[in-house]
Structure formats: structure tokens, C-alpha cells
Amino acid sequence: MSDYVSVAEARNMEGLRLVLSPGVPGPWTEGIKGIFDVKKIPYVRAKQDIGGDYSDLLDWTAQAAAPIAAWNDEWPRISWIDQLNLAERLVPEPKLVPDDIAERTLMLGLCNELLGQNGLVWCRRLMVMQPTMIDPDSQPEEVRNFLTFFATKYHYDAAQAEGAAARVVSILNALSAQLAAQKTKGSKYLIGDQLTALDIYWSTAAAILDPLPHNMCPMPDNFREFYSTVGPDIEAALDTKLLAHRDFIYENYLTLPLLM
Ligand SMILES: N[C@@H](CCC(=O)N[C@@H](CS)C(=O)NCC(=O)O)C(=O)O
Structure with a gap:
């Protein structure tokens, strides 16, 4: 599974192809890998280098x-x-989106809080860029160039960055409350009584708050620092039970060490 084709090659293939950015445990990337892997859906991996030449991906x-x-x-x-819905359509079992409407709307709402625009991962990305955007000279040149490039690419917004940590805290609080409520019902999962996409997306998104150790989750040192520098408010809100849930999901359903 560790061989990659190019984006241009993937475009001309049939079947399922995932374009991934190997080398870094990107929450969106690890999340969709988790969804397809749990369903045992085989796919061809295509490689898009972070900060590389995007022209083939853009064209496609x-x-x-x-x-x-x-x-x-x-x-x-x-x-x-759309990626989650595609996975559900291609291989319906194990079902990762609940049939029950109350469970489904809650689950998709919480997934959106993690992965949607202005969600937890989005806000953490703003937080990673913020020191460079406030004071570019505070960073070494390489970091400055890299983060300025991403700030332009992802339309950095200073006001949104200002509120990002508080937004992450509110999302963590909602997830903690949900996990605690599930525990009182005797469930080991975040929704209902079986694994859903939310368990997977929480576990993979947690990398951008408290990455697993290097032997399980290898990544460049600068990314480890970006990912784990969360500040006091998020540190205080990062419930150890949520991290234990992440560990439980990785140990039982996902691949360790992460395959990148
Ligand atoms: N398409 C995703 C978001 C994906 C995304 O923003 N990916 C970023 C993660 S930081 C990425 O590709 N970064 C690497 C790059 O731009 O080279 C979604 O909205 O569901």
C-alpha cells in the first residue's frame, strides 16, 4: 500500500483513487484513509506533495x-x-453513517465541527499560521515562507484566527459531553452503539492537537511542533477521556503505526 502513482496517472485510471499528501498525518487525509480502510475498500494512492506543483490536481x-x-x-x-458518502455507497457495510435520523444528524453535525469550514481542523490551521501572520520576522525564513504560502492558499482571515482557539475549545467541550453521555448509556462509541465516521474523524483530527508519539505517528519535527502547540485554553479543554477514546479507536480499528 505504500506505492504512489502521480496525480496525472491517477486521473486516467479506473476504480477508486485517493490523492493523498504523504509524510504528514493531515487530519482530512488520515480521516478518509480510515473510512476506506475500515470498510476494506481497496484504492490506488496518488501523491500530491505539500507545497509542490499543484497544476495536475488543479486541472483535474x-x-x-x-x-x-x-x-x-x-x-x-x-x-x-462527499468522500464519506461515496465510501458508504461503494461498500455499505460496515455502516459508518447511522440509519437513525437523530443519530445521523448529530453525527454529521459533529463531523462538520471537526472537518468543515471554520471547524476544529480549520481553526487549528489558522492558529498555526497566526504567529507568522502577526509578526513574520518572528519565524525562521523557511517556516515563514511555508506558512505565508499556506495563508494565501487557504485565505487566512485575521479575525477568524483571533477566535480560533475559543472555537476549538467549544467543539472539544461538545465532544467531551457527547462521550460522557454515551458512557452513561453504556456505549463505547461517540454515537449509538457501534463505530461511526465520527469516531474515526475524531481520532484522526486529534493529531492536530496532541499527535501520537513518533514511533506510531512519524512526521517532520516542525509539523509536530505546529500540531502540538495548542496554547493553554485548548490544553485545558483537551479531555484525557477524548484522547483515550482516540487510542481505543486506533488500537481496534485503524492502522498503527500510521502508514504514510
Ligand atoms: N477538501 C477538504 C479540505 C482539504 C484541505 O484543506 N487540505 C489541506 C490540508 S492542510 C491540504 O491539502 N494541504 C496541503 C496542501 O495544500 O498542499 C475538505 O474540505 O473536506
């Missing part, structure tokens, strides 16, 4: 972010929710 998908899920000649799925 009209945008330049990974991950992408492409099935045959259908339109490539660029957003987490």
Missing part, C-alpha cells in the same frame, strides 16, 4: 487541496462529506 479537480477521492470517471470528491 479545479482546486489544489488533498485528499481527493475519485471513483471511475465520476466527478472527483474534494470534500470530506
Whole structure:
């Protein structure tokens, strides 16, 4: 599974292809890998280098972010929710989106809090860029260039960055409350009584708050520092039970060490 084709090669293939950015445990990327892996759906991996030449990806998908899920000649799925729906359609079991409407709406709402625009991962990305955007000279040149590039690419917004930590805290509080409520019902999962996409997405998103140790989750040192520098408010809100839940999901359903 560790071989990669190019984006241009993937575009011309049939079947399922995932465009991934290997080397870093990106929450969106690890999340969709987790969804397809739990369903045992085989796929071809295509490599998009972070900060590399995006022209083939742009030409194919009209945008330049990974991950992408492409099935045959259908339109490539660029957003987490379309990727999840594609996975559910291709291999319905194990079901990762509940049938029950109350469970389903709660689950998708919480997934959106993690992965949607202005969600937890989005806000953490703003927080990573913020020191450079406030004072570019505070950073070494390489970091400055890298983060300035991403700030432009992802439309950095100073006001949104200002509120990002508080937003992450509110999302963590909602997840903690949900986990505690589930525990009182005797469930080991965040929704209902079986694994859902939310358990997977929480576990993979947690990398951008408190990454697993290097032997399980290898990544460049600068990314480890970006990912784990969360500040006091998030540190205080990061419930150890949520992290224990992440460990439980990785140990029982996902691949360790992470395959990148
Ligand atoms: N398409 C995703 C978002 C994907 C995304 O923003 N990916 C970023 C993660 S930081 C990425 O590809 N970064 C690497 C790059 O731009 O080279 C969604 O909205 O569901």
C-alpha cells in the first residue's frame, strides 16, 4: 500500500483513487484513509506533495487541496462529506453513517465541527499560521515562507484566527459531553452503539492537537511542533477521556503505526 502513482496517472485510471499528501498525518487525509480502510475498500494512492506543483490536481479537480477521492470517471470528491458518502455507497457495510435520523444528524453535525469550514481542523490551521501572520520576522525564513504560502492558499482571515482557539475549545467541550453521555448509556462509541465516521474523524483530527508519539505517528519535527502547540485554553479543554477514546479507536480499528 505504500506505492504512489502521480496525480496525472491517477486521473486516467479506473476504480477508486485517493490523492493523498504523504509524510504528514493531515487530519482530512488520515480521516478518509480510515473510512476506506475500515470498510476494506481497496484504492490506488496518488501523491500530491505539500507545497509542490499543484497544476495536475488543479486541472483535474479545479482546486489544489488533498485528499481527493475519485471513483471511475465520476466527478472527483474534494470534500470530506462527499468522500464519506461515496465510501458508504461503494461498500455499505460496515455502516459508518447511522440509519437513525437523530443519530445521523448529530453525527454529521459533529463531523462538520471537526472537518468543515471554520471547524476544529480549520481553526487549528489558522492558529498555526497566526504567529507568522502577526509578526513574520518572528519565524525562521523557511517556516515563514511555508506558512505565508499556506495563508494565501487557504485565505487566512485575521479575525477568524483571533477566535480560533475559543472555537476549538467549544467543539472539544461538545465532544467531551457527547462521550460522557454515551458512557452513561453504556456505549463505547461517540454515537449509538457501534463505530461511526465520527469516531474515526475524531481520532484522526486529534493529531492536530496532541499527535501520537513518533514511533506510531512519524512526521517532520516542525509539523509536530505546529500540531502540538495548542496554547493553554485548548490544553485545558483537551479531555484525557477524548484522547483515550482516540487510542481505543486506533488500537481496534485503524492502522498503527500510521502508514504514510
Ligand atoms: N477538501 C477538504 C479540505 C482539504 C484541505 O484543506 N487540505 C489541506 C490540508 S492542510 C491540504 O491539502 N494541504 C496541503 C496542501 O495544500 O498542499 C475538505 O474540505 O473536506
